[in-house]
Amino acid sequence: SQPTRATDVADELLKFLRAFLPSTIETRYHLGPDLGWIQSNPTQLHQVLMNLCTNAEYVMRETGGILEVSVETVGRYVRFSIRDTGPGMSPEVVSRIFEPYFTTKAQGEGSGMGLAVAKAIVTQLGGTIDVSSTPGSGTQFNVYLPSLEAQDIIFPTEGPVQALRGRGRILFVDDESMLADLGYRMLSRLGYEVIALTDGREALERLRNNPQAYDLLITDQTMPHVTGVELITAARDIRPDLPTILCTGYSHTVNAETAQALGVDAFLMKPIEFPELAIRLQQLLPPPPGQAE
Numbered sequence: 001s002q003p004t005r006a007t008d009v010a011d012e013l014l015k016f017l018r019a020f021l022p023s024t025i026e027t028r029y030h031l032g033p034d035l036g037w038i039q040s041n042p043t044q045l046h047q048v049l050m051n052l053c054t055n056a057e058y059v060m061r062e063t064g065g066i067l068e069v070s071v072e073t074v075g076r077y078v079r080f081s082i083r084d085t086g087p088g089m090s091p092e093v094v095s096r097i098f099e100p101y102f103t104t105k106a107q108g109e110g111s112g113m114g115l116a117v118a119k120a121i122v123t124q125l126g127g128t129i130d131v132s133s134t135p136g137s138g139t140q141f142n143v144y145l146p147s148l149e150a151q152d153i154i155f156p157t158e159g160p161v162q163a164l165r166g167r168g169r170i171l172f173v174d175d176e177s178m179l180a181d182l183g184y185r186m187l188s189r190l191g192y193e194v195i196a197l198t199d200g201r202e203a204l205e206r207l208r209n210n211p212q213a214y215d216l217l218i219t220d221q222t223m224p225h226v227t228g229v230e231l232i233t234a235a236r237d238i239r240p241d242l243p244t245i246l247c248t249g250y251s252h253t254v255n256a257e258t259a260q261a262l263g264v265d266a267f268l269m270k271p272i273e274f275p276e277l278a279i280r281l282q283q284l285l286p287p288p289p290g291q292a293e
Helices: 006-020 042-060 091-096 113-124 150-154 159-163 177-189 200-209 228-238 256-261 274-284
Strands: 002-005 025-031 037-040 065-074 077-084 128-134 138-146 169-173 193-197 216-220 244-248 266-269
Touching: 002 006, 002 042, 006 025, 006 037, 006 042, 006 065, 006 077, 037 042, 037 138, 042 065, 042 077, 042 113, 042 138, 091 128, 113 128, 169 177, 169 200, 177 193, 177 274, 193 200, 200 216, 200 228, 216 228, 216 274, 228 244, 244 274, 256 266, 266 274
Parallel strands: 025 065, 169 193, 169 216, 216 244, 244 266
Antiparallel strands: 002 037, 065 077, 077 138, 128 138
């Protein structure tokens, strides 16, 4: 398992649902703010959530209905909820729903292993799964996975942190405030001085006012007003020797080759693996002679 952004899990699930669900089933989505990170095997978790959604589709296949997907923070957990407006289940069925080979589907339409395996996977990830259902009123499954604290996302122990510490003044730009805050905390913990911003225009203004104030620029690609590539290009006009790192999720316009052609010093895919970022920073910002850790 690995640190995974809860929003990335939700986005993958919504892509699947848009392609999979018939038009007779209305879908409603709710993503809460500041969902943060979870420890997850993304492939396995996606399979669990897909399984819950395909079960919901199955019970509403003939009559149609509403499938609601919500993801929100509940205490120290991230909760993924899948709710349908199907026929619901009796208390007897609910009490057995996670048993291996128990199924309410017709013969040949399912092995009954799905929910038992789903529960095993969720338990292995340190979470829980529950169900509530009323005959005639639909069913709701909830998957709870523990949230990761910021320090757990980068390293569970202090040992590796010491090996990857560095020095330098970093301008970090990401339009998602949660990620900007995370970048600030992670890089500060590694020993860097960090200014974290959510607006590329403000970053440009700071660079124009004081081009020598920063040793390196890290920016997201997909942002309103100014894209990462535009920000890096403008920053290079202001200060040609400024090292730059471009971060991007799923981008059709920028990849490692095009980034290199634009003069970007390092290209990282999101979600950012912070140990990898730390190593790149050490390569781009070697400590001054006699000040190595």
